[in-house]
Amino acid sequence: MSPNPVIPDTAVxxxxxxxxxxxERQVEGRLHVSSAFIGAAAGVSxxxxxxxxxxxxxFGRPGVGYDLEQLRYHLARILRLDRVRPAVLVGAGSLGSxxxxxxxxxxxxxxxxxxxxIDPQRVxxxxxxxxxxxxxxxxxxxxxxxxxxxxxxxxxxxxxxxVEQLAAxxxxxxxxxxxxxxxxxxxxxxxxxxxxxxLECLAYYLPG
Amino acid sequence: MSPNPVIPDTAVxxxxxxxxxxxERQVEGRLHVSSAFIGAAAGVSxxxxxxxxxxxxxFGRPGVGYDLEQLRYHLARILRLDRVRPAVLVGAGSLGSxxxxxxxxxxxxxxxxxxxxIDPQRVxxxxxxxxxxxxxxxxxxxxxxxxxxxxxxxxxxxxxxxVEQLAAxxxxxxxxxxxxxxxxxxxxxxxxxxxxxxLECLAYYLPG
Numbered sequence: 455m456s457p458n459p460v461i462p463d464t465a466v467x468x469x470x471x472x473x474x475x476x477x478e479r480q481v482e483g484r485l486h487v488s489s490a491f492i493g494a495a496a497g498v499s500x501x502x503x504x505x506x507x508x509x510x511x512x513f514g515r516p517g518v519g520y521d522l523e524q525l526r527y528h529l530a531r532i533l534r535l536d537r538v539r540p541a542v543l544v545g546a547g548s549l550g551s552x553x554x555x556x557x558x559x560x561x562x563x564x565x566x567x568x569x570x571x572i573d574p575q576r577v578x579x580x581x582x583x584x585x586x587x588x589x590x591x592x593x594x595x596x597x598x599x600x601x602x603x604x605x606x607x608x609x610x611x612x613x614x615x616x617v618e619q620l621a622a623x624x625x626x627x628x629x630x631x632x633x634x635x636x637x638x639x640x641x642x643x644x645x646x647x648x649x650x651x652x653l654e655c656l657a658y659y660l661p662g
Numbered sequence: 663m664s665p666n667p668v669i670p671d672t673a674v675x676x677x678x679x680x681x682x683x684x685x686e687r688q689v690e691g692r693l694h695v696s697s698a699f700i701g702a703a704a705g706v707s708x709x710x711x712x713x714x715x716x717x718x719x720x721f722g723r724p725g726v727g728y729d730l731e732q733l734r735y736h737l738a739r740i741l742r743l744d745r746v747r748p749a750v751l752v753g754a755g756s757l758g759s760x761x762x763x764x765x766x767x768x769x770x771x772x773x774x775x776x777x778x779x780i781d782p783q784r785v786x787x788x789x790x791x792x793x794x795x796x797x798x799x800x801x802x803x804x805x806x807x808x809x810x811x812x813x814x815x816x817x818x819x820x821x822x823x824x825v826e827q828l829a830a831x832x833x834x835x836x837x838x839x840x841x842x843x844x845x846x847x848x849x850x851x852x853x854x855x856x857x858x859x860x861l862e863c864l865a866y867y868l869p870g
């Protein structure tokens with residue numbers, strides 16, 4: 455498959471939302487959906503839906519809308535969600551343990567296939583069905599597992615080094631839960647989620 | 663304190679980043695910092711730093727920069743981070759349990775003061791130092807604790823009802839980890855974090 459065009463992150467997020475809309479109960483039994491229907495469910499305008507999809511070709515037919523199954527198939531392929539994606543997790547602390555057990559990932563096609571840590575007290579312990587492995591095994595295991603995504607749940611000080619190890623192991627997509635700024639190696643896509651930052655941004659709107 | 667001006671979410675996020683920059687080791691011993699210094703550490707232009715701060719008055723002096731301690735004080739007040747904020751968590755499943763134990767929150771001034779669930783098997787169990795309480799006690803406990811922030815880690819189907827219960831209890835700030843669309847009650851600020859969505863967006867850039 456050819457590489458996807460570079461579009462804004464917000465547009466990628468909307469595509470994922472459209473796919474979710476098309477997979478929800480409300481569309482059961484439908485053969486076609488309109489951009490207005492998708493837009494209303496996703497909280498954006500019909501124009502936005504059409505514009506976002508236009509990056510990838512012509513899908514809909516005027517007056518008929520989109521063939522639901524066809525659009526779902528194309529969106530899943532565009533988002534590379536047409537197969538289960540093995541992911542590796544680095545960091546088996548409190549957040550890492552939760553992510554390893556989080557049922558929302560497998561439900562959406564992401565399977566955490568291995569967990570790594572550097573702490574000898576954690577290496578060898580069980581986390582659900584996985585056994586925590588030493589981070590020195592990372593590169594070999596990524597190749598064995600055919601993993602394509604790395605998830606980082608380590609303290610801030612360890613983060614840069616883990617990003618580099620994941621990149622060296624050949625991973626091109628990293629979800630980072632460690633706070634702080636990261637230098638991203640070329641050809642690697644890093645998304646950072648800073649949970650405390652989300653709370654900080656919420657607090658802005660609290661009454662003083 | 664007067665309510666904060668409405669500025670884009672991205673600007674609030676940048677303010678939180680500036681505060682983080684001012685609190686990091688690299689500024690130790692400095693009395694002044696420039697917008698160029700803050701910008702470089704935050705990954706934005708000096709102009710952007712000045713523009714973001716200009717919403718809240720005049721802080722810097724040309725040629726001298728910002729008084730570091732003063733700017734840190736003001737930013738903390740603007741972001742309402744000048745005191746510990748008790749938060750309540752609804753949902754004691756795998757993600758909720760991790761959030762309750764996540765050390766990143768107290769480090770950044772947010773204390774999870776109570777955890778609620780609806781499942782009789784979870785109510786009464788211990789989660790770290792907290793005991794899971796029934797969600798029926800939510801409103802009374804929010805008042806007792808002086809909580810200002812709610813965190814939601816429940817399944818999608820339960821989310822809308824929990825948002826409404828938190829709003830009814832008087833909370834104005836909600837961090838929502840449940841996937842799906844939420845109707846937000848007036849006067850309430852909801853930020854949604856969909857962890858699987860983050861992975862979906864990363865997958866877009868993977869080779870087909």
